[in-house]
Amino acid sequence: MEPGLTMNQALAEAARCLLCYDAPCAAGCPASTAPDVFIRKLRFRNLKGAAKVIKERNIMGGACAIVCPTASLCAQGCTAAGLDEPIRIGELQRFIVEHAWQMGFNPLRTAAPNGLKVAIVGAGPAGLACAAELAKAGFAAVVFEKRSAAGGMLQYGIPNHRMSRAFIERELEDIRALGVEFRFGSAVETQTDVDRLRADGFAAVFVATGAWQCATLNVDHRDGTGLVDGMTFLLRAKDRPDEVGAELAGREVLVVGGGDTAMDAAVTAQRAGARDVSIVYRRSFSEMPGSASEKELALRAGIHFVILTQPVDYVITDGKVTGARVVRTRLGAPDKSGRRRPEDLPDTEHTVAADLIIEAIGLTPDPSIRKLDALTIGDGERIVVNEAQRASADLPLYAGGDAVRGPSLVVKAVRDGKAAAAAIIKELGQ
Amino acid sequence: MTRYKRLETTFLGVKFENPVMLSSSPVSNTGEMVGRSFDAGFGGVVFKTIGAGKEKIIHPGPRMAGYNYHADRLVGLQNVEQISDRPMKDNFADLAYLKKNWPTKVIVSSIMGFTRQEWRDLAKASEDVGADMLELNFSCPHMTVEGSGMKVSHAQALVGEFTAEVKNATSLPVLAKLTPNITDITETAKFAKDGGADGFTAINTVQALSGIGLDDYTPRPNVAGKGAMSGYSGPAVKPIGLRCIAQLAQAENLGLPLSGCGGIENWIDAVEYLLVGSGTLQITTGVIHYGYRIIEDILEGMDFYLEERGVERLSDIVGKALPNIVPTDQFDLASQGVANYDLDRCIGCGQCYVICQDAGGQCLSWEDTSRRPVMHEDRCLGCMICSFVCPVATPPMIEYRVVPGKPEILPPVSR
Numbered sequence: 077m078e079p080g081l082t083m084n085q086a087l088a089e090a091a092r093c094l095l096c097y098d099a100p101c102a103a104g105c106p107a108s109t110a111p112d113v114f115i116r117k118l119r120f121r122n123l124k125g126a127a128k129v130i131k132e133r134n135i136m137g138g139a140c141a142i143v144c145p146t147a148s149l150c151a152q153g154c155t156a157a158g159l160d161e162p163i164r165i166g167e168l169q170r171f172i173v174e175h176a177w178q179m180g181f182n183p184l185r186t187a188a189p190n191g192l193k194v195a196i197v198g199a200g201p202a203g204l205a206c207a208a209e210l211a212k213a214g215f216a217a218v219v220f221e222k223r224s225a226a227g228g229m230l231q232y233g234i235p236n237h238r239m240s241r242a243f244i245e246r247e248l249e250d251i252r253a254l255g256v257e258f259r260f261g262s263a264v265e266t267q268t269d270v271d272r273l274r275a276d277g278f279a280a281v282f283v284a285t286g287a288w289q290c291a292t293l294n295v296d297h298r299d300g301t302g303l304v305d306g307m308t309f310l311l312r313a314k315d316r317p318d319e320v321g322a323e324l325a326g327r328e329v330l331v332v333g334g335g336d337t338a339m340d341a342a343v344t345a346q347r348a349g350a351r352d353v354s355i356v357y358r359r360s361f362s363e364m365p366g367s368a369s370e371k372e373l374a375l376r377a378g379i380h381f382v383i384l385t386q387p388v389d390y391v392i393t394d395g396k397v398t399g400a401r402v403v404r405t406r407l408g409a410p411d412k413s414g415r416r417r418p419e420d421l422p423d424t425e426h427t428v429a430a431d432l433i434i435e436a437i438g439l440t441p442d443p444s445i446r447k448l449d450a451l452t453i454g455d456g457e458r459i460v461v462n463e464a465q466r467a468s469a470d471l472p473l474y475a476g477g478d479a480v481r482g483p484s485l486v487v488k489a490v491r492d493g494k495a496a497a498a499a500i501i502k503e504l505g506q
Numbered sequence: 507m508t509r510y511k512r513l514e515t516t517f518l519g520v521k522f523e524n525p526v527m528l529s530s531s532p533v534s535n536t537g538e539m540v541g542r543s544f545d546a547g548f549g550g551v552v553f554k555t556i557g558a559g560k561e562k563i564i565h566p567g568p569r570m571a572g573y574n575y576h577a578d579r580l581v582g583l584q585n586v587e588q589i590s591d592r593p594m595k596d597n598f599a600d601l602a603y604l605k606k607n608w609p610t611k612v613i614v615s616s617i618m619g620f621t622r623q624e625w626r627d628l629a630k631a632s633e634d635v636g637a638d639m640l641e642l643n644f645s646c647p648h649m650t651v652e653g654s655g656m657k658v659s660h661a662q663a664l665v666g667e668f669t670a671e672v673k674n675a676t677s678l679p680v681l682a683k684l685t686p687n688i689t690d691i692t693e694t695a696k697f698a699k700d701g702g703a704d705g706f707t708a709i710n711t712v713q714a715l716s717g718i719g720l721d722d723y724t725p726r727p728n729v730a731g732k733g734a735m736s737g738y739s740g741p742a743v744k745p746i747g748l749r750c751i752a753q754l755a756q757a758e759n760l761g762l763p764l765s766g767c768g769g770i771e772n773w774i775d776a777v778e779y780l781l782v783g784s785g786t787l788q789i790t791t792g793v794i795h796y797g798y799r800i801i802e803d804i805l806e807g808m809d810f811y812l813e814e815r816g817v818e819r820l821s822d823i824v825g826k827a828l829p830n831i832v833p834t835d836q837f838d839l840a841s842q843g844v845a846n847y848d849l850d851r852c853i854g855c856g857q858c859y860v861i862c863q864d865a866g867g868q869c870l871s872w873e874d875t876s877r878r879p880v881m882h883e884d885r886c887l888g889c890m891i892c893s894f895v896c897p898v899a900t901p902p903m904i905e906y907r908v909v910p911g912k913p914e915i916l917p918p919v920s921r
């Protein structure tokens with residue numbers, strides 16, 4: 077993980093801010109982190125006040141500062157771009173959060189306990205945000221997480237070169253300091269589980285189980301060698317870097333997909349020692365859904381971008397994937413996503429050899445979510461909620477994050493968690 | 507090193523190849539240093555002030571502190587530097603070395619005596635080693651030796667007496683260096699003139715407290731737990747320096763040449779000092795910030811400026827601004843105007859709206875969807891504060907426009 081800005085760099089960047097009236101950056105943050113306010117506070121050397129704004133409004137303010145695609149959020153409307161370039165809002169946010177950590181300043185306070193318990197299912201950004209908001213309001217917030225650590229995708233999916241485990245642990249410490257209770261290895265998967273929580277006195281339940289199911293082009297070979305899904309690869313690289321490094325040294329890796337997971341997997345493979353890493357993507361560079369900063373990072377890392385190329389199948393030799401059969405494409409008319417549809421070019425099929433193929437072609441919520449009878453499941457296995465994150469007409473059941481949106485942003489998960497907490501507080505009459 | 511014909515000048519009868527000197531300070535502390543400044547292009551030096559050596563000079567540690575504005579470093583510089591702590595004979599040897607090796611450069615010996623005899627001795631010794639001119643330091647605001655520096659200026663009669671001593675002892679032209687830390691700088695100057703001074707240098711540093719430690723309650727620089735109201739210099743004091751030079755230039759009872767200093771770091775600063783009446787210029791803080799190399803662009807920039815305006819000799823622009831510097835009661839109050847907005851170039855930050863509401867005439871409204879200010883000229887005071895904060899500044903998006911017959915604008919009673 078690269079070091080953040082120094083104090084002088086941060087002050088110089090804050091001095092570029094135009095301190096806009098009705099600042100567009102504020103409207104660009106899904107979690108209402110108020111960049112206009114925290115940059116102004118930094119500008120006037122109120123560093124504690126700046127940290128207070130960030131942490132009170134966005135309990136994942138540190139993580140968001142690093143993983144947010146700011147170019148399409150807060151920084152998108154930045155008026156400083158009219159002079160030269162947008163303010164580096166994410167980097168300022170990270171500086172402020174880390175500075176407060178270094179100073180040992182924690183601005184968060186909790187209200188007196190109100191005797192009410194709420195269960196949060198899933199310790200990812202949505203669940204954590206909901207739990208933190210409830211804890212601040214005096215609720216007993218208990219997070220049930222089937223894995224062994226909190227943080228969700230930040231813990232298991234974001235590679236170390238973007239965010240270290242120490243960083244996410246420090247952010248979690250702020251949440252634990254609010255009195256949020258974690259129960260690891262505790263899955264809440266069925267309607268019976270939920271009913272038991274209700275019987276145990278939990279007044280409401282927030283479901284934020286995320287989207288961890290990786291799509292694949294070849295269901296038959298999913299468990300074979302030479303083919304791995306992006307999430308599994310990233311987690312192994314985080315947990316067993318030496319093992320992954322030994323496997324990849326001098327090898328050729330193909331990453332299929334164009335999102336942030338594909339970028340993360342490609343850069344991670346490269347840093348682990350792979351000789352050549354290629355991203356294969358069926359549309360053009362600009363249509364890749366990955367954020368601009370992640371794409372740039374991959375480019376700078378020396379990843380090969382094999383664009384306008386559609387994998388059609390994998391080559392399997394002796395039970396092991398040894399390459400991909402691909403065709404060249406060209407862009408036709410826009411499809412319903414608004415992006416131009418790739419069309420196969422005839423007579424272009426050829427084979428690309430690879431020692432490892434990493435599939436990063438999309439994530440969905442786990443279909444087992446259907447075991448929660450009270451929920452309505454819509455397209456892409458996503459939980460259907462109303463505008464207040466309510467997921468059931470009858471039960472005090474709420475949902476948010478990737479389980480509702482499909483694979484999305486940490487900052488939007490935080491938004492959902494906050495919104496659900498606000499609705500729960502309102503419903504329970506606090 | 508480029509020579510510029512237009513920048514040659516004569517000051518107090520001494521020929522300068524260009525008018526820019528190092529001022530008396532750490533930047534002119536040794537012959538070796540000054541020699542390099544000459545090679546870089548400086549036209550002369552006012553050497554670090556020499557005392558007679560009877561009082562031991564010890565520099566406080568630390569002796570300086572920078573004053574920053576946001577990320578801009580050294581907007582000002584606070585110092586408790588003393589006069590030279592080197593043996594007197596070493597300093598005079600260095601003056602001789604400089605004169606011998608750089609004969610076309612002007613060597614000004616800055617001196618500070620603590621008695622009449624010392625003033626005489628220092629003046630004579632300077633002349634003996636070949637100095638072209640003397641500068642009398644009546645103005646250091648933080649001498650640790652009682653009765654010296656600025657304290658002389660506050661006992662104004664002494665300024666005249668010491669100047670007369672020096673004039674009687676030597677035939678060299680004499681500059682009196684004046685402090686701005688006095689109600690009227692021209693009063694001290696008059697005493698120096700009556701004592702025989704040939705010109706003035708202004709300004710010495712402005713007495714200031716540039717910062718107080720929040721943890722130790724101590725001014726900067728913090729000298730072993732104490733600080734002092736001491737000399738402040740650099741770009742932050744340029745407006746005060748220009749004002750003092752203009753006052754000296756306009757005083758009818760003076761009429762002597764001026765050497766201007768205070769915050770000069772580029773050719774624009776230099777030209778401004780010339781326009782208010784300086785015949786030569788001196789620099790320290792600019793060198794402390796950037797090194798001797800700044801002289802290259804000061805000289806070249808001044809030369810381009812003179813060329814552009816068809817001016818053949820630098821002395822032709824000295825004092826050009828003085829007729830336009832008047833007391834406010836001589837203003838033409840019939841001329842009024844408004845802030846004129848070129849909204850095609852607006853980037854929509856809204857700072858103009860914020861400050862017009864809180865500090866101006868409330869003549870702007872704000873268009874939310876387009877993110878643009880809307881000007882209601884009938885309420886515009888023409889105060890122009892909006893143009894000061896507008897980031898679209900090169901060229902300015904907001905400019906003053908004279909409105910003939912503009913009615914008086916008076917805010918209504920608040921309700």
